[in-house]
Amino acid sequence: MKYRKTDYGTIILHWLLVGAFGVAFFSGMRIATETPERLWINLFDAVLPRESVWVIHMQAALVLVAVALAYAVYLVRSGLTRRVKLDGMRFRGLFGRVEARLGAINVLLCWVFFIAMSLLMASGAALYFGILAGYDAATLHWYSTWVILAFAALHILTHFKIGGLSQLFRIFRPAHLPPPSKQLDxxxxxxxxxxxxxxxxxxxxxxxxxxxxxxxxxxxxxxxxxxxxxxxxxxxxxxxxxxxxxxYPTLQANPLVVAAAVAITGTSFILAADRLAVDQLEIHRIDGADAPTLDGDTSDRAWRAAIPFFVTTNGGGNFEGRGETRIEVRAVHDGTWAYFLFIWEDPTRSLKHFPLLKESGGWRILNNGLESGDESDFHEDKFSVLLTTADLTLAGDRTFHASPHPIPGAPATTTGRGLHYSTAGYVDVWEWRATSGSTGWMDDAHFGPPLEPTPMQAHHIVPYKGGFAPDPGAANYVDNFAIEADVTGGARFVAPLRLPKDVAATTAAMGRVDLDPSHGDEDGSRWFMTEAESIPYSAADDARIPIGATIPGVIIAGEFVGDRADVRCMARWASGRWALEVARRLDTGSEYDVPIKTGVFMRVAAFDHSQIRHTRHVRPIRLEVEK
Incomplete structure (x- = not known):
């Protein structure tokens, strides 16, 4: 029996492609678990990577680009373009004998693969470099992946139909490349x-x-x-x-060597462009008298003179089902304080943070994910800023660790997602909340080493948060309910901590009460109660509140103090956009904070009435602080 063989160049490029795509696929599936509707991928948690997921995904993508360049050059240089030539003869073969039909189908499948791989790489580049890096690019990236998988199955089946196992095994049997037919000069x-x-x-x-x-x-x-x-x-x-x-002597070069040289040159150019094309935010120095007033008004002279930076973020929850928003960033400093203006698109002004509804059987906390820590309906809008000194193109591998159980010995996540923590020093995190943030403070927190779980976290009564924690100090807001813990029998939610003194006044402050999560709250309304406006819960006071009443799920009491009080802010929503003004000292002196100086890297994320499903971008923003 004569064994069929394939030229060694095709075999080498074929298996490089298969290996790179396999790594990209499995790492990409792990990344895709961050999308709310794709938690089913966690069923394959055992075979998905957990460490350096983003890094290996990008490395595999670079190999795919190199192989694509090499294969295109190799086909031309080796004279093998006839293998995939799509011409009239191929189309006629679709209606001919079985052998011709199978050959034509195989060529058509190859072109489907070429198109899908091109779209996969183009959409991946768009997501990485922030060019059209939104819902459409992410969706195209997702479906291109599955088209390639379908091609692989049909490709194998077609070759088996053409020549059985001998045809399939030829990809394992190398042969010398036949010389191309000489063209008449x-x-x-x-x-x-x-x-x-x-x-x-x-x-x-x-x-x-x-x-x-x-x-x-x-x-x-x-x-x-x-x-x-x-x-x-x-x-x-x-x-x-x-x-x-x-x-007329000619120089004959090995086609595979030429293809490899082109691939190495092309990928080297991409790597150089990646390092040189840094996303940069310029923070100009201004006079202290020109410092912007923190009131959510973007008309300050300092903001008009600042150079804006734009970044498209995606992968979040809500935002009208697309999970994306475009964020504008401006920044200035006066030598002591740094001032930031963040503007992002959000279709609704969402202030309702776990409101409480009185029913015939008692009070119910409105939610669809409170116990798991993944609320996406009844939650306030949020915005976060991450600062790190690490030169990380892919911070996700250092600050977020995917998997339902990323830390051995620690509690599993209740959301099916990963955990935030950092083993390479503290990462500074600011978190603005639409409800409590209206009092003028942005919560100062950090990612650090994984913390020891509390008894309630260890028994999955409340979510374990890994290394995410607020800076030392205190905040001025608390939830208007408590979780009654019983580590042997679970937990249950109990009555509100506080009730309004004047139900009518509290209802008027909340404005029009619309419990549809996709509808925003009226301008001027607020969904919190202060200590002065409320009283501790008692059955007698509860009895005077009618069934059907809704009260806020947030209590404002006290002040921000300590390291947690380092960031001041104020925000305003109008015409489908939030404008958030922020101020923080260039250097707070806290070990949990990152000084604002040239070379520091920033990331931003927006939440649309979602507890944890925030948008994201891949490449960091490098700060350039004018002296």
Missing amino acids: AVELLAMLAEQSAAPARHVAPGNGLPTEPGFPLNGDLRKPRGAQSSITPAGTSAQGSGSRRR
Whole structure:
């Protein structure tokens, strides 16, 4: 039995492609678990990578780009373009014999693969570099992946139909590349014609059409008699003899070597462009008298003079089902304080943070994910800023660790997602909340090493948060309910901590009460109660509140103090956009804070009435602080 073989160049490029796509696929599936509707991927948690997920995904993507470049060059240089040539003959083959039909189908499948792989790489580049890096690019990236998987299955099936196992196993049996058919060179053709015209005239013997000249046989024996010399010479040789040198020598390079050189050059250019094209936010220095007023008004002279930076973020929850928003960032400093203006698109002004509704059986906390820590309906809008000194293009591998159980020995996540923590120093995190943030503070927190779980976290009564924790100090807001813990029998939610003194006044402050999560709250309304406006819960006071009443789920009491109070802010929503003004000292002196200086990297994220499902961007923003 004669075994079928394939040229070694095709085999090498084929298995490089398979390996790179396999790594990209499994790491990409892990990344995709962050999308709310794709938690089903966690069923394959055991086979998905957990460490350096983003890094290996990008490395595999770079190898895919290199292989694509190499394969295109290799096909041309090796003369194998006929393998995938899509012409009239191929289309006619679709209606011909079985062999022709299978061959035509295989070529069509190859072109489907070429298109899908091109879209996969283009959408991946768009997401990475922030060009059209929104819902559409992410969706295109997702579906292109599955088209390629479908191609792989059909590709194998088609080759099996063409030649059985022998056809399939040829990809394991290397052979030398057959030489391509030589193309006729116009210069060589003219030289050959000139030599023929200069040669002595020949006579044609009657009846046989063969030239008669000394030494040329007429009996059909084309072997040249001893001593005879033909006047017709091969193209590229002189008429003086076969030992003459070629007039037009050419350099023949191995097609695979040429393809590899092109691939290495192309990927080197991409890597250089990645390092040079840094996303940069310029923080200009202003006079202290020109510092912007923190009131949510973007008309300050400082903001008009600041250079804006735009970044498209995606992968979040809500935002009208697309999970994306475009964020504008401006920044200035006066030598002591840094001021930031963040503007992002949000279709609704959402202030309802776990409101409480009185029903016939008692109070109910409105939610769809409170116990798991993944609320996406009844939650306030939020915005977060991350600062780190680490030069990380892919911070996700250092500050977020995917998997339902990323820390051995610690509690599993209640959301099916990963956990935030950092083992390479503290990462500064600011978190603004639409409800409590209206009092002028942005919560100062950090990612640090994984914390020891509390008893309630260890028994999955409340979510374990890994290394995410507020800075030392206190905040001025608390939830208007408590969780009654019983580590042996679970937990249950109990009555509100506080009730309004004046139900009518509290209802008026909340504005029009619309419990549809997709509807925003009225301008001027607020969904919190202060200590002065409320009283501790009692059954007697509860009895005077009618069934159907709704009260806020947040109590404002006290002040922000300590390291937690380092960030001041104020926000305003109008015409489908939030504008958030923020101020913090350039250097707070806290070990949990990152000084604001040149070389620090920033990331931003927006939440649309979602507890944890925030948008994100891949490349960081490098700060350039003017002295």
